[in-house]
Amino acid sequence: MRMQQVFRVCNSCRHILQRKLIQPLPQVSQALSYTTEPTRYTVSYEDFKYVQDMLPPSRIPEPPTHGSYPTPSGWVAxxxxxxxxxxxxxxxxxxxxxxxxxxxxxxxxxxxxFYIDGDIWALEKELKELIRPYVEFDPATRVHEVTRSITLKGHHAEVIEKFLYAKGF
Amino acid sequence: YFRFKMKLCCRKLISPARFILQSIQSRNSHVNREDFIPPNLVMAKVNPLLHNVTIQEVPKISDKIPVFRHCVEKLPKNKNAISVWLDNLLHARPQYNSVVQLHPVLFDTHPRMDILHSVVRWQQEYREVDYSWSRTRAEIGRGKKKPWPQKGTGRARHGSSNSPLWVKGGISQGPRGPRASFYELNPNTLLDGLLIALSIKHIQNDLIIIESAQISQDMPDFDEYLENRNLSEASMLLVHAENENISYLEHLAEDSKLLNIMPLYGLNVCSILKHDKLVLSRCILDELEHKVLWHKTRYPWLGSPHNFYIDMP
Incomplete structure (x- = not known):
C-alpha cells in the first residue's frame, strides 16, 4: 500500500514538473547577455613568497642544537x-x-x-655484559654479519639506548 | 634383462663423472676442447701471469695532491671521502695530477649480495612475458561424439576423444596465454642495489673517473689510450651527463665492440655488472650524489596528501 502511495505522489509530481517545462521560458534581456571580449588581468608573482614560506621541505632537516641533553622527549644528539x-x-x-x-x-x-659498522663481535660482547643483570639466564644473542644487526632475547631497548647515548652514538 | 640393467648401473657407479661429462659434451660442443676453461673460473681478461704484460704501478694518493672535486653532500661521521685519481681521455698516458673525491655512501656501502641478486633478478624478469599456451579439451575442435558405445565392445568407456587421457587430447593444467612476470621492487632496495654495484666496482679497482666525455676529433688514438692502461681487452661502460656533447664518442662506441655509452638516467645495475670497467664522467658526480642522498634523507610519505615541497626535484 505504501509503495502505491509513493508511486502516486511521484506521478503527480512528474505532471507538475512537465507542466512547468511546457511553460515558455522568460526571455533574457539584452543588457544581461554575455560579451565575448576576454577579461583584463595582470600576472604578479609578488605574493608567491607567502606560499613558499608555507611549503614544507622534502628532505628531513638536521635537528636543532639544544642547550642541554637529554631533551624533554629523551633524545640525545x-x-x-x-x-x-x-x-x-x-x-x-x-x-x-x-x-x-x-x-x-x-x-x-x-x-x-641495526646499522652496525666495524667490529660487530666487540659490540656483541659489551651488550651481553650490559644486559646480564637484567636476565635470569645467560643472555642469548644472535649476530648477523650480512645485515649488520645484533638480536638480543628480551626487551632491553631502554638499557641499550642509555648505553649507546653514553658512548656518543 | 635385470642382469643387463645391473651391469649398466655398475658401470655408472664406477665412473659417474665420465657419464656426466659425456652427457654434457653431447650438448655443448665447445666443452669438447681440451683447453676450455669455464668463464666463471677465469679471473681477468689480461692475466699478468699468463701474458707478459707490464703492469704500471699506480702511485699512492697523498694529501698534497690538488683535489679537483669535493663532495657536495654531508659525509657520515665514521667514514672519510674516497679519493680517486682523475683520468682524461685526451691524455694517451695516465697523468696522475689531480684527485676526485667520492661520497662514501655511494662508493663504500656494505656489499649485500642478496640485495644485489634481487635487483638483478628483477631487472631480468620484470620485462619478460611468457607466451607459452596449450589447448584445453574445449579448444581441440573435435570429439563431440562418443568414440564407441558404452557397453559391448570390451574397451574402456570413453565419452570424448578430447580427454587429457587420450593421445592428441586436450592438456589439463597447462600454460595459458601470455603471462606477464612483471612485479615491483621496493625503490629503497633498487637504490641499495645500485649503490652496492657502484661500490663493488670501486672495491675491485674497476672504476675510472674522467674529466669530461666531450672529446673532439683531434684527440690522440683511442686504442693507444686503452693499451697504456691495459684496457684493450676490457669491456667498458661510459656514463656521461646529458648536457655533454658526445658526437665523436658515439662514433668510437659504434666502431668498438667493447665500449658502450650511456647517459646518467640510464645507469642501472645489470649493465654495470655486465661490463668489466665503469667509466664515469666527472660532470655526473654532483648530480648522482645529490639524487642519491636526497633519496636517502627524504621523508618516506612524500606525495601524500599533497606534492608541493620547497626542494622537490
Whole structure:
C-alpha cells in the first residue's frame, strides 16, 4: 500500500514538473547577455613568497642544537666526532638510534640493533655484559654479519639506548 | 634383462663423472676442447701471469695532491671521502695530477649480495612475458561424439576423444596465454642495489673517473689510450651527463665492440655488472650524489596528501 502511495505522489509530481517545462521560458534581456571580449588581468608573482614560506621541505632537516641533553622527549644528539671504538652505530634518517623491540619469531620478545659498522663481535660482547643483570639466564644473542644487526632475547631497548647515548652514538 | 640393467648401473657407479661429462659434451660442443676453461673460473681478461704484460704501478694518493672535486653532500661521521685519481681521455698516458673525491655512501656501502641478486633478478624478469599456451579439451575442435558405445565392445568407456587421457587430447593444467612476470621492487632496495654495484666496482679497482666525455676529433688514438692502461681487452661502460656533447664518442662506441655509452638516467645495475670497467664522467658526480642522498634523507610519505615541497626535484 505504501509503495502505491509513493508511486502516486511521484506521478503527480512528474505532471507538475512537465507542466512547468511546457511553460515558455522568460526571455533574457539584452543588457544581461554575455560579451565575448576576454577579461583584463595582470600576472604578479609578488605574493608567491607567502606560499613558499608555507611549503614544507622534502628532505628531513638536521635537528636543532639544544642547550642541554637529554631533551624533554629523551633524545640525545650524537657526538660531533665518531667515538674512538672498534665499532660504530649510525643513526636512522630520523636521527634516532636504530634499536627495535618486537615479538618475533614465535611471539618471543626480542631487541634488534641495526646499522652496525666495524667490529660487530666487540659490540656483541659489551651488550651481553650490559644486559646480564637484567636476565635470569645467560643472555642469548644472535649476530648477523650480512645485515649488520645484533638480536638480543628480551626487551632491553631502554638499557641499550642509555648505553649507546653514553658512548656518543 | 635385470642382469643387463645391473651391469649398466655398475658401470655408472664406477665412473659417474665420465657419464656426466659425456652427457654434457653431447650438448655443448665447445666443452669438447681440451683447453676450455669455464668463464666463471677465469679471473681477468689480461692475466699478468699468463701474458707478459707490464703492469704500471699506480702511485699512492697523498694529501698534497690538488683535489679537483669535493663532495657536495654531508659525509657520515665514521667514514672519510674516497679519493680517486682523475683520468682524461685526451691524455694517451695516465697523468696522475689531480684527485676526485667520492661520497662514501655511494662508493663504500656494505656489499649485500642478496640485495644485489634481487635487483638483478628483477631487472631480468620484470620485462619478460611468457607466451607459452596449450589447448584445453574445449579448444581441440573435435570429439563431440562418443568414440564407441558404452557397453559391448570390451574397451574402456570413453565419452570424448578430447580427454587429457587420450593421445592428441586436450592438456589439463597447462600454460595459458601470455603471462606477464612483471612485479615491483621496493625503490629503497633498487637504490641499495645500485649503490652496492657502484661500490663493488670501486672495491675491485674497476672504476675510472674522467674529466669530461666531450672529446673532439683531434684527440690522440683511442686504442693507444686503452693499451697504456691495459684496457684493450676490457669491456667498458661510459656514463656521461646529458648536457655533454658526445658526437665523436658515439662514433668510437659504434666502431668498438667493447665500449658502450650511456647517459646518467640510464645507469642501472645489470649493465654495470655486465661490463668489466665503469667509466664515469666527472660532470655526473654532483648530480648522482645529490639524487642519491636526497633519496636517502627524504621523508618516506612524500606525495601524500599533497606534492608541493620547497626542494622537490
Amino acid at each position: 650524537p657526538s660531533e666526532k665518531a667515538p674512538d671504538l672498534p665499532y660504530f652505530i649510525s643513526r636512522t634518517k630520523f636521527h634516532v638510534l636504530p634499536i627495535v623491540e618486537k615479538e618475533k619469531p614465535r611471539d618471543q620478545p626480542v631487541t634488534v640493533v
